Amino acid sequence: MTAREASGEVSDRVVALVFGDRRTPRALADLTALQVPPAGAPTIPDGTVRVIVVGGHADLAATLARLLRDDRLDVEVGFVPPLTRGGFGAARRARDGVAQRVPLIRDETGAVIVRSARWLPTGGDAITGEAVVDDTVLFDGESTGVVIEPLPGMPGLRARALGRGRSGPGRGWVAGRAAQLGSTGVLVERDGVAAARPARRSAFYRHIQGWLRVG
Numbered sequence: 001m002t003a004r005e006a007s008g009e010v011s012d013r014v015v016a017l018v019f020g021d022r023r024t025p026r027a028l029a030d031l032t033a034l035q036v037p038p039a040g041a042p043t044i045p046d047g048t049v050r051v052i053v054v055g056g057h058a059d060l061a062a063t064l065a066r067l068l069r070d071d072r073l074d075v076e077v078g079f080v081p082p083l084t085r086g087g088f089g090a091a092r093r094a095r096d097g098v099a100q101r102v103p104l105i106r107d108e109t110g111a112v113i114v115r116s117a118r119w120l121p122t123g124g125d126a127i128t129g130e131a132v133v134d135d136t137v138l139f140d141g142e143s144t145g146v147v148i149e150p151l152p153g154m155p156g157l158r159a160r161a162l163g164r165g166r167s168g169p170g171r172g173w174v175a176g177r178a179a180q181l182g183s184t185g186v187l188v189e190r191d192g193v194a195a196a197r198p199a200r201r202s203a204f205y206r207h208i209q210g211w212l213r214v215g
Contacts, residue, residue: 013047013048013049013050014031014032014048014049014050014051014052014095015031015032015033015034015044015045015048015050015051015052016028016031016032016033016034016051016052016054017033017034017036017042017044017051017052017053017054017055017059017063018033018034018035018036018054018055019036019038019040019042019053019054019055019056019059020036020037020038020055020059021038022054022055022082023054024054025054025080025088025090025091026088026091027088027091027092027095028052028054028080028091028094028095031052031095032045036055036059041062041066042059042062042063042066043066044063044066044067044070044072044075048075049075049076050075050076050077050078050099050214051063051067051075051076051077051078052077052078052079052080052091052094052095052214053077053078053079053080054080054091055080055081055082056081056082056191056192057081057114057115057191057192058190058191058192058193060077060079060114061111061112061113061114061115061190061191062112063077064077064104064112064114064211065106065110065111065112067211068104068106068110068112068207069110073104073209073210073211073212074212075212076099076212076214077099077211077212077213077214078093078094078095078097078214078215079094079213079214079215080094093214093215094214094215097214097215098214099212099213099214100212100213101210101211101212101213102150102152102153102210102211102213103150103151103152103153103154103156103157103206103207103210104206104207104209104210104211105148105150105156105157105204105205105206105207106204106205106207107188107190107202107203107204107205108202108203111190113148113150113190113191113204114150114191115149115150115191115192116147116148116149116150116191117147117148117149117188117189117190117191117204118145118146118147118148118188118189119131119145119146119148119181119183119186119187119188119189119202120145120186120187120188120189120194121144121145121186121187122185122186122187122198123185125144126142126143126144126163127142127143127144127145127146127181127183127184127185127186128141128142128183128184128185129181129182129183129184129186130181130182130183131143131146131159131161131179131180131181131182132179132180133157133158133159133174133175133176133178133179133180134155134176134177134178136174136176138159138160138161138174138179139161143161143162143163144162144163145161145162145163146159146160146161146162146179146181147159147160147162148179148204151175155175155176155177155206156176156177156205156206157175157176157177157178157179157204157205157206158173158174158175158176159173159174159176159179159204160172160173160174177205177206178203178204178205178206179203179204179205180201180202180203181201181202181203182200182201183200183201184200185198185199185200186198186199186200186202187199188202
């Protein structure tokens with residue numbers, strides 16, 4: 001979508017999702033704005049060509065998860081994060097910027113991450129198990145945790161083990177399509193939000209279709 005289209009002919013098809021107590025930035029004042037309550041699930045009207053998320057990374061991830069679930073990854077997504085001075089520049093970029101398709105990183109539950117995920121111990125100070133990225137071992141035995149981050153291009157993500165553990169040849173950051181963990185118990189944290197209950201297995205991987213990131 002061009003800047004002219006975003007600001008003119010199809011402005012009625014560009015929707016701002018305003019999460020929690022955030023306010024609609026002035027640069028988006030003429031767009032349809034939908035308020036999403038804290039921890040609420042975003043609803044994206046039919047016919048929307050671009051959605052602008054005014055909120056945090058977890059809110060952006062929730063919006064992408066909704067688009068993934070609804071098979072609507074053709075909708076462009078802009079982002080106005082918190083703590084942006086005035087929010088004007090970020091809002092303008094989210095409104096007028098050009099969208100590019102980037103990898104979408106999800107897990108087996110359908111949740112999406114946009115900044116990072118972590119596998120953390122559920123008790124004590126270590127995870128017991130094995131984690132791999134594609135065919136490379138991150139740790140086998142014990143580790144104090146694992147960090148997973150999306151990449152802006154292929155292969156899609158990278159991960160690294162924290163602290164002690166017997167690692168394979170890819171010790172440090174390892175890039176790949178998928179990161180998988182089998183363990184005696186792990187707490188999964190997605191974009192700063194911890195899962196409600198521990199799991200034994202977890203996997204993050206590049207979805208077959210990317211998402212359209214604006215800016």
